[in-house]
Amino acid sequence: xxxxxxxxxxxxxxxxxxxxxxxxxxxxxxxxxxxxxxxxxxxxxxxxxxxxxxxxxxxxxxxxxxxxxxxxxxxxxxxxxxxxxxxxxxxxxxxxxxxxxxxxxxxxxxxxxxxxxxxxxxxxxxxxxxxxxxxxxxxxxxxxxxxxxxxxxxxxxxxxxxxxxxxxxxxxxxxxxxxxxxxxxxxxxxxxxxxxxxxxxxxxxxxxxxxxxxxxxxxxxxxxxxxxxxxxxxxxxxxxxxxxxxxxxxxxxxxxxxxxxxxxxxxxxxxxxxxxxxxxxxxxxxx
Amino acid sequence: xxxxxxxxxxxxxxxxxxxxxxxxxxxxxxxxxxxxxxxxxxxxxxxxxxxxxxxxxxxxxxxxxxxxxxxxxxxxxxxxxxxxxxxxxxxxxxxxxxxxxxxxxxxxxxxxxxxxxxxxxxxxxxxxxxxxxxxxxxxxxxxxxxxxxxxxxxxxxxxxxxxxxxxxxxxxxxxxxxxxxxxxxxxxxxxxxxxxxxxxxxxxxxxxxxxxxxxxxxxxxxxxxxxxx
Amino acid sequence: xxxxxxxxxxxxxxxxxxxxxxxxxxxxxxxxxxxxxxxxxxxxxxxxxxxxxxxxxxxxxxxxxxxxxxxxxxxxxxxxxxxxxxxxxxxxxxxxxxxxxxxxxxxxxxxxxxxxxxxxxxxxxxxxxxxxxxxxxxxxxxxxxxxxxxxxxxxxxxxxxxxxxxxxxxxxxxxxxxxxxxxxxxxxxxxxxxxxxxxxxxxxxxxxxxxxxxxxxxxxxxxxxxxxxxxxxxxxxxxxxxxxxxxxxxxxxxxxxxxxxxxxxxxxxxxxxxxxxxxxxxxxxxxxxxxxxxxxxxx
Numbered sequence: 116x117x118x119x120x121x122x123x124x125x126x127x128x129x130x131x132x133x134x135x136x137x138x139x140x141x142x143x144x145x146x147x148x149x150x151x152x153x154x155x156x157x158x159x160x161x162x163x164x165x166x167x168x169x170x171x172x173x174x175x176x177x178x179x180x181x182x183x184x185x186x187x188x189x190x191x192x193x194x195x196x197x198x199x200x201x202x203x204x205x206x207x208x209x210x211x212x213x214x215x216x217x218x219x220x221x222x223x224x225x226x227x228x229x230x231x232x233x234x235x236x237x238x239x240x241x242x243x244x245x246x247x248x249x250x251x252x253x254x255x256x257x258x259x260x261x262x263x264x265x266x267x268x269x270x271x272x273x274x275x276x277x278x279x280x281x282x283x284x285x286x287x288x289x290x291x292x293x294x295x296x297x298x299x300x301x302x303x304x305x306x307x308x309x310x311x312x313x314x315x316x317x318x319x320x321x322x323x324x325x326x327x328x329x330x331x332x333x334x335x336x337x338x339x340x341x342x343x344x345x346x347x348x349x350x351x352x353x354x355x356x357x358x359x360x361x362x363x364x365x366x367x368x369x370x371x372x373x374x375x376x377x378x379x380x381x382x383x384x385x386x387x388x389x390x391x392x393x394x395x396x397x398x399x400x401x402x
Numbered sequence: 403x404x405x406x407x408x409x410x411x412x413x414x415x416x417x418x419x420x421x422x423x424x425x426x427x428x429x430x431x432x433x434x435x436x437x438x439x440x441x442x443x444x445x446x447x448x449x450x451x452x453x454x455x456x457x458x459x460x461x462x463x464x465x466x467x468x469x470x471x472x473x474x475x476x477x478x479x480x481x482x483x484x485x486x487x488x489x490x491x492x493x494x495x496x497x498x499x500x501x502x503x504x505x506x507x508x509x510x511x512x513x514x515x516x517x518x519x520x521x522x523x524x525x526x527x528x529x530x531x532x533x534x535x536x537x538x539x540x541x542x543x544x545x546x547x548x549x550x551x552x553x554x555x556x557x558x559x560x561x562x563x564x565x566x567x568x569x570x571x572x573x574x575x576x577x578x579x580x581x582x583x584x585x586x587x588x589x590x591x592x593x594x595x596x597x598x599x600x601x602x603x604x605x606x607x608x609x610x611x612x613x614x615x616x617x618x619x620x621x622x623x624x625x626x627x628x629x630x631x
Numbered sequence: 632x633x634x635x636x637x638x639x640x641x642x643x644x645x646x647x648x649x650x651x652x653x654x655x656x657x658x659x660x661x662x663x664x665x666x667x668x669x670x671x672x673x674x675x676x677x678x679x680x681x682x683x684x685x686x687x688x689x690x691x692x693x694x695x696x697x698x699x700x701x702x703x704x705x706x707x708x709x710x711x712x713x714x715x716x717x718x719x720x721x722x723x724x725x726x727x728x729x730x731x732x733x734x735x736x737x738x739x740x741x742x743x744x745x746x747x748x749x750x751x752x753x754x755x756x757x758x759x760x761x762x763x764x765x766x767x768x769x770x771x772x773x774x775x776x777x778x779x780x781x782x783x784x785x786x787x788x789x790x791x792x793x794x795x796x797x798x799x800x801x802x803x804x805x806x807x808x809x810x811x812x813x814x815x816x817x818x819x820x821x822x823x824x825x826x827x828x829x830x831x832x833x834x835x836x837x838x839x840x841x842x843x844x845x846x847x848x849x850x851x852x853x854x855x856x857x858x859x860x861x862x863x864x865x866x867x868x869x870x871x872x873x874x875x876x877x878x879x880x881x882x883x884x885x886x887x888x889x890x891x892x893x894x895x896x897x898x899x900x901x902x903x904x905x906x907x908x909x910x911x912x913x914x915x916x917x918x919x920x921x922x923x924x925x926x927x928x929x930x
Binding site for chain 1: 464471527548569576583586590609614
């Protein structure tokens with residue numbers, strides 16, 4: 116439903132009123148912005164020496180290589196792992212054998228209900244907090260388990276979203292169960308799923324920031340190092356947040372493009388976090 | 403496991419803070435999310451784009467950074483809760499708690515907004531048209547017709563958003579709140595490898611119970627409220 | 632044609648970027664104070680001692696903190712960390728004839744509060760100088776000697792606060808670092824410890840009034856109070872005594888005498904004092920008298 120359905124085409128008086136609202140709204144927004152900028156200015160947030168570090172070549176390199184690259188590595192490894200795990204668990208959940216279906220269901224439900232941060236802390240201690248790279252892998256493993264479980268749900272929903280006739284036709288020409296799945300259902304499901312998978316990449320990327328709690332490398336580590344050295348917490352925060360937002364917006368654009376290209380105008384596939392079998396499986400975006 | 407039972411009061415209190423964070427931010431995020439969605443679909447262009455920018459920025463920022471922003475830049479912006487100190491039984495709610503609620507609310511409300519927007523899109527065209535036909539202005543169309551329907555249609559995604567919020571309360575551990583995840587970390591630190599899995603199981607179970615109870619309730623509500631189609 | 636144009640565009644973009652990137656933040660001297668490296672050090676140690684082994688190999692690994700300005704801190708672009716712990720470590724390393732400024736010879740390893748003992752036990756590091764308090768429990772599993780520094784837990788509050796000691800803070804929130812012994816002691820004293828990632832976060836929280844006080848070693852607090860003169864003050868008696876020492880592995884008990892020897896020498900020839908003034912001095916901490924060293928356990 117487009118916006119215009121919610122309100123009538125405004126008449127001259129309404130237009131005037133809307134203009135007034137618009138002006139007031141703009142004034143409010145500008146007022147808040149001005150207040151924020153003014154306060155930051157007073158606090159010295161915009162002084163040059165608090166920002167100089169972000170144009171110093173050595174530090175730019177550190178932010179991009181030690182920071183962004185490590186964050187992307189963690190997110191990338193987690194997504195690859197999550198796709199593999201999600202495929203296994205998703206197919207397991209669709210299985211006809213109860214002995215496969217139930218454990219898959221249990222694993223998926225468990226890891227979807229437990230906070231990623233709790234998983235991360237636990238994995239970190241299990242790997243050994245004194246081991247080299249343990250915090251890196253704690254982040255990767257925790258994100259893999261969580262996102263893998265979500266992707267398992269996505270896969271199930273994706274396969275179920277393939278029109279029923281496809282499955283019936285495949286059986287009718289004498290295909291076996293595995294063939295139906297591998298040749299007919301999965302290739303179509305993957306197309307439907309791709310945008311959802313990319314949304315999950317955004318989730319994984321954002322959650323790498325939780326690695327701060329287990330001393331993981333990446334952008335949040337660099338954030339701490341820089342503000343401890345230069346006492347510029349807010350500027351550093353703004354720079355680090357911008358990097359996250361930039362990468363996320365690129366991923367969102369990719370997801371939208373894929374959605375148009377592969378799925379067309381159909382509703383994006385979304386998966387409910389509610390445990391009960393929701394009737395039509397409409398639900399949420401990335402969280 | 404024994405470590406948890408020895409200090410079972412501390413375990414319960416930790417989950418008490420988790421629940422308190424969830425309940426307060428849950429309600430507030432629903433309210434703020436509704437206001438945001440009204441701005442986003444409303445006729446005033448300035449508010450529409452302001453809400454749009456806000457949602458895009460906050461949604462794509464890691465929650466840890468949202469927390470850090472309000473905890474450390476907040477006081478500069480006069481966002482102070484030093485006057486706030488409420489004690490209920492053994493629970494102390496102080497300004498650290500307020501910062502956590504503020505961050506969780508502002509973050510979650512953007513997801514509430516998006517869920518509601520999807521819900522509004524799912525309301526059949528005829529409903530809004532009929533509402534306009536009987537002369538309701540935008541406020542009336544939204545309040546009396548579209549939003550009630552949208553809330554129902556958006557109930558499953560809204561429940562998902564709130565479940566994510568339950569889990570996101572764990573981030574408050576990084577910012578000085580002694581909730582469940584912080585409690586688990588200090589127990590893991592104090593006790594050796596033999597107790598590790600037991601401790602983790604206890605805390606995971608706590609979260610699972612909260613999540614499952616909430617999803618059961620929302621499932622019941624959804625069935626009762628389901629719009630006849 | 633089209634390709635060359637794109638290349639030209641990229642070249643221009645690159646040029647403008649490199650022109651824009653003209654900032655010059657960060658300290659120029661990343662080496663800290665220069666330390667004289669002893670020559671032919673290996674000859675001075677008896678055969679079979681670990682010192683001789685290290686001196687002959689010309690390589691050593693030292694565990695220090697990376698996140699505590701003034702004591703042990705490593706900036707994002709620094710090759711080697713800096714701070715008082717690090718300066719003392721350099722003296723020890725140099726005594727073995729190893730160049731502490733050469734990262735091929737001296738490896739600096741970040742240790743956090745939770746992992747110092749395991750690092751020493753596994754031999755991952757040869758020495759630990761990481762604000763490492765000497766305690767009886769720790770001496771069961773690792774060797775500790777010194778102290779090269781003594782301090783005690785105190786309380787930092789806003790200048791206009793009427794809190795006079797930790798006793799006035801019963802039931803109040805007091806900030807410290809997650810997982811530190813300071814936070815346990817805050818709870819023992821009846822206050823409510825709240826944990827953050829690092830001390831600088833606590834300072835911020837005291838300054839903006841979110842918590843009424845923070846508490847940890849007096850030396851650290853004095854530094855923060857000096858940085859925020861007129862806004863913060865250190866109050867009360869020290870309600871604990873921390874002896875900051877050097878950690879080594881129990882497998883090499885002979886290291887104790889050697890460490891004490893180097894420390895004693897640094898107390899006498901002024902290098903200890905200089906290290907203190909270079910690192911903690913600028914933040915306003917007065918240079919104390921060197922502490923008295925513990926006797927090494929009879930080997």
